[in-house]
Amino acid sequence: MTDIKVDHIIETDVLVVGGGGAAARAALSAAQAGANVRMAIKAKWLTGGSTATAFSELLAIAAAIGHADERDHPEIHYEDTLDAGRGFIDPELVWTLASEVPHRIQDLIDIGLNFDKQENGKLVQGMSDFATYPRTCRVNGVTARHILVALGKQIKKRGVPIDENMMVFKLITDNDQNISGALGMNMETKEITLYKTPSVILACGGAQHIYKHAVGTSDMIGNGYAMAYELGIPLVNMEFIQIGPAAIKPSMTLLSGPVWKTKPILTNSNGENILEKYVPENVSIDEVYTEKVFPFTISSAAYYLDTSIQKELELNPTPNGGVWGIMPPGSEEIVQEKIPKTNGVLKAKGIDVFNDPFEVALVAQCMNGGALIESPDGTTKVAGLFIAGETAGGLRGPDRPGGNSLAEGQVFGHRTGQAAAKHAERSTNSANPEGKSHAALEDLADWIGRSKGKQELNDAIVSLKENMYKNCLVIRNEERLNDAMTYIQELEYSLENGEFNIDQENFSAAIDFKHMLTIAKSIVLSAQTRTESRSCHYREDYPEKDDANWIKSIFVTQQNGEMSVDTRQWPHHRKSEKSEVKL
The missing domain is CATH 1.20.58.100 (Fumarate reductase/succinate dehydrogenase flavoprotein-like, C-terminal domain)
Structure with missing residues (x-):
């Protein structure tokens, strides 16, 4: 039998698995709460996952602070988010998100994050899908990366150890099914580390890279989901995956909603215009372009754009398995107006969008499902196991309003960090893992x-x-x-x-x-x-x-070694007192 042994034993109060925005916020908050914290990340620090690599014309963090329109309040953010997933998501979690994200925005400002500002000093806020008022706050077009870097500086100041290239692959529980540790392997040295800890936070992203094309980095294949599932944690809403078009060569560039307002021409390998081929006569191609947002949805005529791409991927694909895209003649002005950042990124990759056809395919961008959390503190039915960010399930259903992803990471990263620190402090677990x-x-x-x-x-x-x-x-x-x-x-x-x-x-x-x-x-x-x-x-x-029959979530759970399915309809409302939160 092959000999595999523990090479290192590390004791810590809180182990944070992951290195993105939610993980960084969790690690910082746990350290601020007085815990001895350690991070284990599968890639190099600040290079892996979604937060470090995310790009879109609309990438921002949603918070109802009322700077663009004073009528916006957390209650409206709550209702907008619930409207996007009523019956599929936990209203308690939604309220926590909407009511607390303004405070997390202030935290980021306090640690030096320089959000884009208006001349009057208030934050610039933009509209996003499902929002009643402009709500998203941004930082120079690459908001996610700036948030991560700002948090990273604070983590460094507190001396939180970060184990890079560390794949945590097994959670250890004691005889009472409480967390007592975790096993990780250094991807370079192949050495095994046993983390002895009463608190583990899974904030290691989604599973986009179980698909051929995906954004983020290739390490995102669902380790957090799988480890939670192995402990009996339900996986919820897993059928809802955000998928949409991207330029796939020479590297992945997401083509978000504003891109389609420029009406790029899409053709297959035979030179046929794919929208003219598939959009029925009673639907205007202009309507398809106008309605197109990221991700794919059946809710509008934009449905024809994504489905046309998939059909041609299978029938007449380009060399790398896509369709050809190119900007129409005379579109220089609208391209500069609508998508200056995307145009700039593609240009930096050697693509002149007016003269060079670029390959477009469908890519997986975000998992709306995840491992079920039981409370706003990211708790699970396994004591000592906390989950945050994209790894957590219960807050995203069929649709996810724009800007909520970064907001979730900050709100629930903070909460899980605090809760995990408290759990470690009061833990009397003397089990030996x-x-x-x-x-x-x-x-x-x-x-x-x-x-x-x-x-x-x-x-x-x-x-x-x-x-x-x-x-x-x-x-x-x-x-x-x-x-x-x-x-x-x-x-x-x-x-x-x-x-x-x-x-x-x-x-x-x-x-x-x-x-x-x-x-x-x-x-x-x-x-x-x-x-x-x-x-x-x-x-x-x-x-x-x-x-x-189907306003309800699907739960997938391991029972007796087999994967079983159940359903649940969440409450449609949560009673809450009116809250005034302003910056």
Whole structure:
């Protein structure tokens, strides 16, 4: 049997798994609360995940501070967010988000973040989808990155240790099912670290990269979801994934709503205009462009743009699996007016959008589902396990209002940091995680010892991504989903029964692959179960929205080693007192 042992033991009050905006906020808040905090991140600090790499013309953080329109208040932010997911999301979490994000904006200002300001000194605020009033605050077009850097400076000042290239892959619980530790592996040295801790915060992003094309970095394959699922935490709303168009070469550039106001011409490899090919006569192509936002939704004529792209990806693709895009003649002025940042980014990559056709494909951008949290403190049914950011489920349903993602990271990162610190302080857990970690590593060693087959992991990972891209993208139906599920089950069988070639050099990839299969399966099972079309979930064989039967969330849970499905309709309202929050 292969020998795998713990090389390092590190004790800490709070372990934060992840390195994005939510994780950084959680680590800072836990440290401010007096806890001994450590961060474990899968990539290099400030380089991985969504926050460090996010880009869009509209990228900003939503907060009802009333600087653009004094009529905006947290109650309206609350109602706008609830309207986007009523029956699918927890009103208590939504209220926490809306009422507390103004305070988190002030925190960021206090640590030196320089939001764009009007001449009168108030913050510039922009409109976003589902917003009644202009609500999003931005920083020089790359808001997410600036937030992360500002938090990073504070984390450095407090001396919080950061373990880079560390893939946390297993959560350890005591006999009472309380968190007692976590196992991580250094991706470079292959050494195993046991973290002895009573509090773990999972804030390690989503699972976009189980698809062939995705934004963010390739390490985002759902480790946090999978580790939570293994402990019995439900995964909720997993069928709702934000997918939309992006320029895919030479690197990924998201094409957000404003891009489509310039009416770029889309053609397939045969030179055919794909919108002219697929948009029916009773629908105006101008309407398709006007209505187009990011992500895909069935709620408007923009539906034809994304579905036309997918159809041509399968019929007449460009060399890298897309369609061609180019700006129409005479559009220089509107391009400069509507999308100066996107144009600048593409130009920096060597693309002249007026003369160089660029390849456009559909990409996964954000998971609206996640591992269910039980309270505004990010608690779960496992004591000592907290979840924040995109890893957390219960706050995002079929739609996610623009600017809420960064807001969620700050609000719930702060709350989980404080709660995890308090839990560690009052924890009387004297359990020794060494025993259970040793057993977990023995199981891992046994698995590696049995895995001497001829199939190559990297080939299987690529094929899984391609299968999900083909069968569970924006066009879904029973045949596609059944094909995806059959393929996932075949891969699960092969992985469990030693048909892959796994050794100590590639077993981190094997763990990733196992996690990817779990999350892919949860997405496909949820999509199979939801026999209707709603927002970003389009069932070609069930094209209508079915409010009578489907205003409810799908929960995927591990029970007796099997993946089971349940549903739940959340309350539609929460009674709350009026709150005045201004900056």
